[in-house]
Amino acid sequence: MTFSLRIQKIYSLCEGPFIWDICCDHSLIAILNLKENRFQKVYCVDKSFQSLEKTKKHLAEIKLSTHSHRKDLISEKIEIQCIDGTLLDWEKINGSVIIAGVGSHTCLKIIKSCPEYKRTELTWILNPFNYLDLFRTEIKKLFSETVSLEEHNVQENSRERVIFKLSHPQYKQSKTDKALLFQCD
Numbered sequence: 472m473t474f475s476l477r478i479q480k481i482y483s484l485c486e487g488p489f490i491w492d493i494c495c496d497h498s499l500i501a502i503l504n505l506k507e508n509r510f511q512k513v514y515c516v517d518k519s520f521q522s523l524e525k526t527k528k529h530l531a532e533i534k535l536s537t538h539s540h541r542k543d544l545i546s547e548k549i550e551i552q553c554i555d556g557t558l559l560d561w562e563k564i565n566g567s568v569i570i571a572g573v574g575s576h577t578c579l580k581i582i583k584s585c586p587e588y589k590r591t592e593l594t595w596i597l598n599p600f601n602y603l604d605l606f607r608t609e610i611k612k613l614f615s616e617t618v619s620l621e622e623h624n625v626q627e628n629s630r631e632r633v634i635f636k637l638s639h640p641q642y643k644q645s646k647t648d649k650a651l652l653f654q655c656d
């Protein structure tokens with residue numbers, strides 16, 4: 472399996488111990504984490520049942536080619552939730568929240584569903600695919616001035632993509648063991 476530069480960059484910007492990949496589609500971030508093992512768990516959230524079925528199928532294939540004592544670890548490192556991102560219980564969420572590969576309006580709608588006080592506790596990795604100027608204006612309204620904002624540019628299929636990272640400067644990064652856990656190809 473190959474991971475695009477965009478997916479790798481998104482993963483590299485995350486801070487732990489957990490990742491919530493909202494609008495995950497086929498959950499590439501969670502599969503990359505099985506290989507890199509930087510995070511305790513990736514929660515894969517998508518409103519599409521079909522997308523998550525593909526993830527489950529893929530995980531079953533990885534399990535088949537994995538030593539038996541490690542199969543349980545795969546289940547521990549991934550949790551799949553079929554739900555609209557605007558309906559999440561934000562109290563239960565911590566670590567990094569990824570919203571990538573959707574339009575700005577969807578991305579902003581999901582951020583707005585998170586209570587304001589909770590937004591500053593999370594690291595946000597956002598990669599909307601359209602209306603970037605509007606997006607820049609709107610996220611400044613949604614986050615306090617103490618939150619740091621970075622922009623990272625990556626090329627994907629000859630298109631320029633912008634990844635926004637919002638995080639609180641006091642947030643301490645916590646990493647799990649870096650050992651390679653599973654072969655994903």
Ligand SMILES: C[S@@+](CC[C@H](N)C(=O)[O-])C[C@H]1O[C@@H](n2cnc3c(N)ncnc32)[C@H](O)[C@@H]1O
Nearest residue numbers: 494495496517518519522554555556571572577
């Ligand atoms: C193009 S895929 C993006 C996949 C991956 N995040 C990426 O960056 O490549 C968009 C996914 O967003 C999901 N999606 C769109 N709106 C959503 C929402 N409100 N809540 C949860 N998932 C949503 C769709 O079902 C689809 O699987």
